Amino acid sequence: MHTVLSSPSKNVTIGADQPFCIIGERINPTGRKKFQEQLRSGDLSAIETDVAAQVAGGAMVLDVNMGLPLVDEADLLARAVRLVQSLTDLPLCIDSSVIEALTAGLAAYEGKALVNSVTAEVERMDIIFPLVKKYGAAIICLPNDEHEIPEDPARRLELVAVIVAAAERHGVPLEDVLIDPLAMPIGADTSLVVKTLETIHLIKEKYGLNTTLGASNVSFGMPDRHAINATFLPMAATVGLTSAIMDARTPAINTAIKAADLLLGNDDWGSNWITAHRARQAAENAASANA
Numbered sequence: 001m002h003t004v005l006s007s008p009s010k011n012v013t014i015g016a017d018q019p020f021c022i023i024g025e026r027i028n029p030t031g032r033k034k035f036q037e038q039l040r041s042g043d044l045s046a047i048e049t050d051v052a053a054q055v056a057g058g059a060m061v062l063d064v065n066m067g068l069p070l071v072d073e074a075d076l077l078a079r080a081v082r083l084v085q086s087l088t089d090l091p092l093c094i095d096s097s098v099i100e101a102l103t104a105g106l107a108a109y110e111g112k113a114l115v116n117s118v119t120a121e122v123e124r125m126d127i128i129f130p131l132v133k134k135y136g137a138a139i140i141c142l143p144n145d146e147h148e149i150p151e152d153p154a155r156r157l158e159l160v161a162v163i164v165a166a167a168e169r170h171g172v173p174l175e176d177v178l179i180d181p182l183a184m185p186i187g188a189d190t191s192l193v194v195k196t197l198e199t200i201h202l203i204k205e206k207y208g209l210n211t212t213l214g215a216s217n218v219s220f221g222m223p224d225r226h227a228i229n230a231t232f233l234p235m236a237a238t239v240g241l242t243s244a245i246m247d248a249r250t251p252a253i254n255t256a257i258k259a260a261d262l263l264l265g266n267d268d269w270g271s272n273w274i275t276a277h278r279a280r281q282a283a284e285n286a287a288s289a290n291a
């Protein structure tokens with residue numbers, strides 16, 4: 001099962017036999033007061049720094065979320081998509097819960113985007129799947145509906161069945177459907193992350209679909225978040241997670257997932273691992289020569 005995303009000049013393939021796909025989470029105003037104020041006044045310039053830092057960190061896809069109250073999210077998201085595409089050739093993940101904003105983002109995007117996201121509610125899927133089809137995009141689907149965010153992995157899997165049925169009904173190929181098994185903060189309840197891991201395993205066994213999740217959610221509210229994120233991602237990759245919306249700027253987290261690629265057999269001859277090591281060494285040598 002391969003999900004191929006694209007920009008005008010680049011393809012990125014997500015799959016169980018591929019290096020883990022790092023989707024940079026940073027272009028998102030949630031919890032960033034200054035960025036929120038800038039966006040409200042129409043100033044998108046901070047996005048330039050966010051793109052550069054995530055590209056340098058090794059992001060393979062960039063999530064773009066412009067969700068904040070009291071703005072024209074559709075207009076803002078379309079502008080952000082155009083700006084990010086002028087700065088990088090990485091494919092984008094268009095992140096909104098507002099259907100008009102997803103539509104505007106897709107219309108502005110050049111290439112095959114990843115839509116983020118739709119819930120397992122039939123009424124919403126009946127609007128969003130045709131949109132995904134029209135624009136030839138891929139989509140992240142969440143196994144929760146209007147009634148519940150289920151904790152039980154078996155119940156989440158039942159909602160995955162509802163999603164798969166809707167995708168088939170609308171003629172969206174299953175390789176373009178990613179499931180988000182729902183990642184919850186470990187600080188809220190220490191049994192929740194194990195349930196996410198079980199859900200990933202069940203989805204892989206039953207459907208073989210690609211998966212993604214908001215990895216930083218797991219450490220939300222805890223001290224030493226980077227260490228938790230750097231441990232969680234290899235655990236999730238081991239049970240079958242194929243991508244994550246994650247902090248692409250922190251070397252300890254990226255190194256952990258690259259080591260997982262190597263150890264899980266998704267880095268042939270260890271060439272990615274060795275190339276990254278040599279690049280770091282060269283950067284260190286250049287820095288000390290300039291000191």
Ligand code: THG
Pocket residue numbers: 025026028030031032065095116117140180183212213214215216217220245
């Ligand atoms: N699933 C899917 N999409 C998602 C999520 C998910 N999109 C949004 C979110 N969850 C994933 N993105 C983020 C982005 C940032 C953070 C967490 C998840 C984060 N940010 C710091 C904070 O709030 O503490 C920013 C702080 C700062 O820089 O000031 O943790 O689950 N499909």
